[in-house]
Amino acid sequence: MERAAVLGRLTWRLAEVADIVAETARAATLVLEVDGWPGHRAGQHVDVRLTAEDGYQAQRSYSIASAPGERVLRLTVERLDDGEVSPYLVGELRRGDSIEIRGPVGGYFVWEPGAAQPVLLVAGGSGVVPLAAMLRRRLETGAATPMKLLYSSRAPADVIYANELEQLADVDGIDVIHTFTRSHPDGWEGYTRRIDAAMLAEVAWPASQGPAAFVCGPTRLVEAVADGLVAGGYPPASVRTERFGPTGG
Amino acid sequence: MHDDDLRLDGNSAAGLFGELFAVDLTAARCRCAGCGATEQLAAEVVYAHAPGTVMRCVHCGNAMAVVVHGSGRYWLGVSGMSWLEIPEPASG
Numbered sequence: 291m292e293r294a295a296v297l298g299r300l301t302w303r304l305a306e307v308a309d310i311v312a313e314t315a316r317a318a319t320l321v322l323e324v325d326g327w328p329g330h331r332a333g334q335h336v337d338v339r340l341t342a343e344d345g346y347q348a349q350r351s352y353s354i355a356s357a358p359g360e361r362v363l364r365l366t367v368e369r370l371d372d373g374e375v376s377p378y379l380v381g382e383l384r385r386g387d388s389i390e391i392r393g394p395v396g397g398y399f400v401w402e403p404g405a406a407q408p409v410l411l412v413a414g415g416s417g418v419v420p421l422a423a424m425l426r427r428r429l430e431t432g433a434a435t436p437m438k439l440l441y442s443s444r445a446p447a448d449v450i451y452a453n454e455l456e457q458l459a460d461v462d463g464i465d466v467i468h469t470f471t472r473s474h475p476d477g478w479e480g481y482t483r484r485i486d487a488a489m490l491a492e493v494a495w496p497a498s499q500g501p502a503a504f505v506c507g508p509t510r511l512v513e514a515v516a517d518g519l520v521a522g523g524y525p526p527a528s529v530r531t532e533r534f535g536p537t538g539g
Numbered sequence: 540m541h542d543d544d545l546r547l548d549g550n551s552a553a554g555l556f557g558e559l560f561a562v563d564l565t566a567a568r569c570r571c572a573g574c575g576a577t578e579q580l581a582a583e584v585v586y587a588h589a590p591g592t593v594m595r596c597v598h599c600g601n602a603m604a605v606v607v608h609g610s611g612r613y614w615l616g617v618s619g620m621s622w623l624e625i626p627e628p629a630s631g
Contacts, residue, residue: 300557337554351551395553397566398581509546531582532550 302339302390303327307383308362313450317368317416318380319355324363324391330354332427333400333420333504333532336365336393340375350375353419353506353532354394357426363391366450368416399504399532403433407502408495411439412485412515414507418450420532421506425458438465440493442485442511444472467493485511487518497523502530509533545588548597549581555592555606556580559613568624573601580623 309321332354339349350373356364369380383389401409401424411421418441428435439458443449449468459466469481469489481489495501503524505515512533519529549565556564565581576598583603584595591607596619603619 299559299561300554335550335553349554351554392554392557395557395563395565396550396581397553397563398579399550531548533546533548534551 300337300392300395302392304388305363305391307385307387307389309385310383313366314448316380316448317366317450319364319366320379320383320389322363322365322389322391327363328394330358330363330394331397331400331402332358332423334394334396335420336363336391337395338365338375338379339390339392340378341390348374351395353423355419355423355426357423357430359430360426366416366419366422368450399506399530401427401502401504403427403431403435405435405502407500408436408438410494410501410503410519411437412503412505412507413439413441414485414511415443415448416450417505417507417511417532417534419506421504422451422454424504425464428464429458429461434463436463436495438467438493438495440467440469440485440489442469442471442507445470446473446475485515485518487521490515490518490522494519494522494524497525500528502528504530504532506532507534545586547585547587549579549583549585549594551587552585552592552594552606553581555608558608559606559615562625562628564623564625566626569603570621571596571599571601571603572619572621573603574599575621 305322305324308323311319313319335351335353337349337351339347341347352365352367355366367376367379369376413421455466458464471484474482503519505512512531516529516531520526553565567580568577569580570577584597586593591605593602594604596603601619605616607614
């Protein structure tokens with residue numbers, strides 16, 4: 291049935307771990323080979339399911355880190371010590387193992403090249419993952435869309451993709467702005483506080499430029515940033531959000 | 540744990556709805572039967588820590604949809620939603 295091929299419901303498929311790359315002390319990128327992967331859009335996520343020997347199953351959603359044009363699928367996972375899934379993915383999983391995934395899912399928190407409007411990306415912690423996929427998508431397609439990433443981390447050692455972000459900041463039309471909420475390097479002259487309205491007013495594209503905003507991180511950060519942007523004149527529909535709670539573990 | 544921390548959004552229900560529906564519901568627009576506000580489903584508030592998943596209106600808190608999965612069936616309640624506008628999937 292041709293129609294079923296287009297409208298198929300989600301099914302679980304096996305992904306083989308081709309590599310595991312440490313990003314920070316708590317986060318790692320799983321490089322996955324997935325037979326028959328249908329492709330994805332920047333910003334989408336997948337569900338990961340683990341099954342214990344006694345049949346108990348646990349599943350969580352993780353954002354896709356890789357750009358759609360990459361041959362492999364990459365997920366970056368932050369280990370939450372009391373989590374059910376992430377301590378296994380970051381710590382136990384080994385190259386050559388397989389995990390079950392389904393997706394891609396989510397057609398809302400996605401960026402497609404083509405629109406000329408500038409893009410504001412705001413991340414808290416591992417909320418940077420889907421936003422990095424958008425930056426990588428921009429690079430891979432040669433799009434000229436101006437993009438700014440405002441990224442809140444506790445400390446420099448917690449910055450995911452630190453080296454890559456440093457290189458991205460040199461690309462024409464891409465800006466990367468960090469804020470550190472707990473500790474910062476000696477001599478750091480950038481932001482050292484949680485993202486607030488004053489910071490957004492300094493960093494965000496003016497609402498008059500018709501920007502699109504994508505905000506991803508812990509619930510409270512996401513809601514504070516979304517409220518701040520709307521207060522600053524961004525139409526609510528131009529601010530797309532993705533919250534993750536502590537249940538993300 | 541702070542209640543705020545448990546508040547997710549419709550994005551997190553994409554996989555659950557994907558088990559039931561052949562189209563991506565998170566990109567659909569829905570209307571709250573309580574206050575009449577319309578939003579994309581992804582932007583509504585979701586609480587997933589209860590025995591089921593509850594989607595609430597981001598504007599008024601009305602329970603728009605409830606999904607409970609267990610014992611070999613799904614139970615889907617949508618009395619808090621007056622309609623869904625679902626984009627036709629791109630073909631191919």
